[in-house]
Amino acid sequence: MADAPKSAAAATPAAASPAAKKFRFAENDLNHDLLKQKLGTALLQLEVAGEQTVLHVARENVVSVLQILHQDAAFSFKMLTDITAVDNMKREDFEPAKRFKVVYTVYSIEHARRVRVETLVPEQDPTCPSAHAIYKGAAWVEREVFDMFGIRFTGHPDLRRVLSPDYYEYHPLRKDYPLTGKGERDNFVRAEELA
Amino acid sequence: MGLEQLIPSLTGDGFFTTQVNRVIGWARKNSLWPYPFGTACCAIEMMATLNSRYDLSRFGAEVIRFSPRQSDLLIVSGRITLKMMPVLTEIYQQMGEPKWVISMGACASTGGVFNTYPQIQGVDQFIPVDVYIPGCPPRPESLIDALIKIQQIIDGQVERHEFTRPDKPSGALEQAKKN
Numbered sequence: 001m002a003d004a005p006k007s008a009a010a011a012t013p014a015a016a017s018p019a020a021k022k023f024r025f026a027e028n029d030l031n032h033d034l035l036k037q038k039l040g041t042a043l044l045q046l047e048v049a050g051e052q053t054v055l056h057v058a059r060e061n062v063v064s065v066l067q068i069l070h071q072d073a074a075f076s077f078k079m080l081t082d083i084t085a086v087d088n089m090k091r092e093d094f095e096p097a098k099r100f101k102v103v104y105t106v107y108s109i110e111h112a113r114r115v116r117v118e119t120l121v122p123e124q125d126p127t128c129p130s131a132h133a134i135y136k137g138a139a140w141v142e143r144e145v146f147d148m149f150g151i152r153f154t155g156h157p158d159l160r161r162v163l164s165p166d167y168y169e170y171h172p173l174r175k176d177y178p179l180t181g182k183g184e185r186d187n188f189v190r191a192e193e194l195a
Numbered sequence: 196m197g198l199e200q201l202i203p204s205l206t207g208d209g210f211f212t213t214q215v216n217r218v219i220g221w222a223r224k225n226s227l228w229p230y231p232f233g234t235a236c237c238a239i240e241m242m243a244t245l246n247s248r249y250d251l252s253r254f255g256a257e258v259i260r261f262s263p264r265q266s267d268l269l270i271v272s273g274r275i276t277l278k279m280m281p282v283l284t285e286i287y288q289q290m291g292e293p294k295w296v297i298s299m300g301a302c303a304s305t306g307g308v309f310n311t312y313p314q315i316q317g318v319d320q321f322i323p324v325d326v327y328i329p330g331c332p333p334r335p336e337s338l339i340d341a342l343i344k345i346q347q348i349i350d351g352q353v354e355r356h357e358f359t360r361p362d363k364p365s366g367a368l369e370q371a372k373k374n
Contacts, residue, residue: 185314191284
């Protein structure tokens with residue numbers, strides 16, 4: 001304990017120096033040229049949002065892109081962090097063909113890198129191919145996206161609601177669904193009426 | 196009661212007169228078996244109340260029963276959602292009479308800050324509640340006070356309030372139509 005203040009004093013200049021502060025942003029050192037080369041025409045647009053690489057792909061190419069990201073040794077994105085969705089309905093530049101956006105976040109444990117894959121889903125046909133064949137963990141998160149947004153994942157083994165009750169008719173995170181609901185929470189039978 | 200004057204043999208050591216309800220109530224109020232319907236942070240405070248620091252067993256209510264058939268006091272502590280309310284109603288129905296209900300905390304009593312589609316805006320819209328505890332979450336002392344109030348209701352010191360509710364529970368239906 002006697003030398004504890006001394007070591008703390010020694011550590012302070014090192015922490016303050018710019019070299020020590022600089023740390024590696026995992027998303028930054030992705031080889032974008034290699035990504036473009038491997039994904040080819042499936043990649044519509046490559047964007048760097050914040051510190052993260054975002055791959056915009058068409059809906060029909062999502063599974064093949066995820067397959068390459070998962071299998072290729074240069075990327076090795078073996079872990080599915082999350083699948084979520086965005087409802088663009090209240091945006092100013094809204095058009096029905098771009099109603100929903102499904103967002104995949106995948107992580108490479110081997111290279112400590114992260115990448116985001118985004119695809120647009122139209123309002124008329126809210127379906128998206130399931131990533132369950134590549135990532136087994138996609139099963140439940142896709143159920144959640146289905147529950148909240150009503151996007152049906154084709155090829156999903158068991159697409160049921162995961163949070164809302166089975167009899168529920170709506171998809172609550174859609175922007176046209178009111179915050180306080182459509183009165184379903186007030187429609188239960190009172191205890192004494194059942195007795 | 197004046198009965199002692201009418202029947203002389205009832206007087207003397209070892210005899211006293213009372214009402215049957217008072218005797219049964221005395222037994223009931225000191226051996227409440229709560230059903231802990233804990234769904235959120237209020238349940239943590241409920242557990243703290245049961246632990247030795249606050250020690251709910253001082254009031255005879257330490258026998259927590261996880262079967263509604265064996266319990267006579269339902270403590271609803273926490274948020275009740277759309278999916279949970281039918282379960283709560285069924286558990287309430289499965290409890291044998293006589294039974295009492297404590298609505299613990301802001302969420303169980305009014306919905307709290309969660310004025311959203313899945314959140315029940317007060318369990319009293321669907322099951323009768325005897326004692327409400329305000330707080331987010333309430334302190335263990337509040338739960339002990341609620342238990343004492345339940346004991347007073349059982350004992351007949353406090354009248355059990357007539358359960359009345361508005362026709363439309365929370366107006367969410369009208370609000371939704373406006374939206």
